[in-house]
Amino acid sequence: MTSKRRRHTPEQIIRKLQDAEKLQAEGQDVAAVARELGVTEATYYRWKNQYGGMKAEDAKRLKELEKQNDRLKRLLADAELEKAALKELAGGKLLSPDRRRAGVHHLMRKMGLSERKSTMLTGLSRSAFRRRLKGETTADPDAALRGWLRAYAKAHPRWGYRRAYHDARAEGWAVNHKKVQRLWREEGLRVPVKRRRKRVGSSTAEAPPACAPNTVWAVDFQFDADETGRAIKIASIVDEHTRECLGGIVARSITGDDLTTHLDAIAAQQGLPQVLRCDNGPELISQAMADWAGEATGLHYIPPGSPWRNGYVESFNSRIRDECLNITSFWSLAHARMIITDWKKEYNTIRRHSALGYRSPAEYAEICTH
Template identity: 50%
Template sequence: MKRKRHNPEQIIRKLRSAEQLLNQGQTVADVCRALEVSAATYHRRQQLYGGMKATEAKRLKELEQENARLKRLLADAELDKAMLKELAGGKLLSPERRRRAVVVLQDRFRASQRRACRLAGQNRTTQRRPVPVADIEEHKLRQRIRELARRHVRWGRRLVYRRLRIEGWSVNHKRVQRIWREEGLQRPLPRKRKRSRPVDGSRELLRAEYPHHVWAIDFQFDQTMDGRRLEFLNIVDEYSRLCLAIRVGRRCKAVDVIDTIEELLRQYPAPTHLRMDNGPEFIAHALQEWCTGSGTGTAYIPPGSPWENPFVESFNGRFRDEFLNIELFASLPEAQALAEQHRMEYNTYRPHSALQGRTPLEVLQQWKAA
């Protein structure tokens, strides 16, 4: 049978009895035998509780219990404070947001459901209620929006909305905007730049009336990690917005432009016109002679008038924002591979706002079918 331990009051009473026996002339060994303890235990108890009254020992025990209780309360208060800081990112206005907050608190702080519900202001019955089907669909939609935002870091909510519609999601733009705002995916607003416009707007531009009627050509520049130059030759079909080619090299001369166009002619019909600026590669005699021999006309824009080549300039802006600004090229072959991957994604995956949310390849296929 397990022996019961003595409390401080009982120990003090036994020490009083030991003092009486010692005053009667008995030895310490006789006292230990009478108290049924060893000499070491007697001296240890005498050192801890000697000269103390039973009421004082009781008060000491109460103080120790009170101190332990205050420590527990302080630890609970600090834990509640840390959990409230975790929820300080936004207001928990809906039961679904409070439901997710309770789950987060339980996972991160190993708190009980009762405590997490109290801090989040959630009713425990509501928390235990099964999630409706609509909430499950909402969770899937949120997850897909986050995936698109992580994969395309420079996309805004409008592009994500168009991509969701292409994938078959039955969702309107206001719902996507709400989720986009709640998930904190807003991009900083771009600074508006003043663009110069021609004084006389009476000059009418050549308009593409069918695919491969007008090809727009322009250059962009970047560099690899070692500081060496990269030159991107972009060719865009103005009717379908299809990016036909992105040639990447250290330098690009007129013969390189001709070689790139001739490679495209193996897949596509020859364009009727080439829209270009007055760069040295485009006004070279070699390119002009090739255009004359192939029957392709040239549509040069006036110097200092990039707005007259709007389709390739629009592509260049998106190419810079969604590709060049987020990629760091270690070598020329890596830049070539990544540029080709971006071109395929631009043609077949990315929805285009000017094409009513369709991709350039869809526009080209629909025109062929019609």
């Protein structure tokens, strides 16, 4: 029967090497020393090469460093594993318990992680993960309420969960609005919203390059509010060549008829442009605008969702927003009209424009020889 091989600790090896040095000092050779220590000569030389000159304290310190190194390796491996697990879950934030539970199942199935590790990474407690959901139980406690909601939605298909909640309370159901909303959503009883189809204006002419005054005018709307919160609608009309603001309207609301009346007033002084560039707002694609343009001038509508196609007036809107609307508090509509009119006059006559050689639009329009 063979005896089990005994493994020496570093402290034992250092002590035996110290004994070996004493034996060699007494005149014994290596073979006799190895027999005395109970090891082979190869083992003796390996010990001497590895632990020669060390003390027992050094061996103890070396052992502690090895343990610390092993612990750091495990921590690094755990960190790399957590990083890989988080990459697996990088499809979106795990906000709801259902998504966290699905993340736990995914990590356990895909990466072979333990339940404890997976729940820790997803931020879900183990008790919550192991708890059976109400929907998984055979007896659904909300089955009666679900049936009532389905019958209610069938009888009133255009009514939403808010009315259903108040009617359920009136009939004696002890529920709050959050539970009714959750069951309403789970049963797929959401009332579809009929969205209004956006109309797109049909252009009567392509906009030529604005190489001369009165070639292309651009019109656009923007909104602000007074101190009482009432809306203020602002219409601006810009000559794309001279950058002049030819006119504008400041009112609570602006219809297509209001805009065409104002355009007639500007055309009486400036003449009609070749093309009027605008977006697909309801005032601009109205029949009143089409009747006003007629055969006298062309209408060019930019594609929907492409404000950069109307860049001149959009740049003007950003200037009036930054230099006037954002720094002024209007206490009435009359006050807004006065401030905005004064700013447009300053824009045309005083404010220098970099694209015009740092001249004002009115100054450039006077020397324009096109």
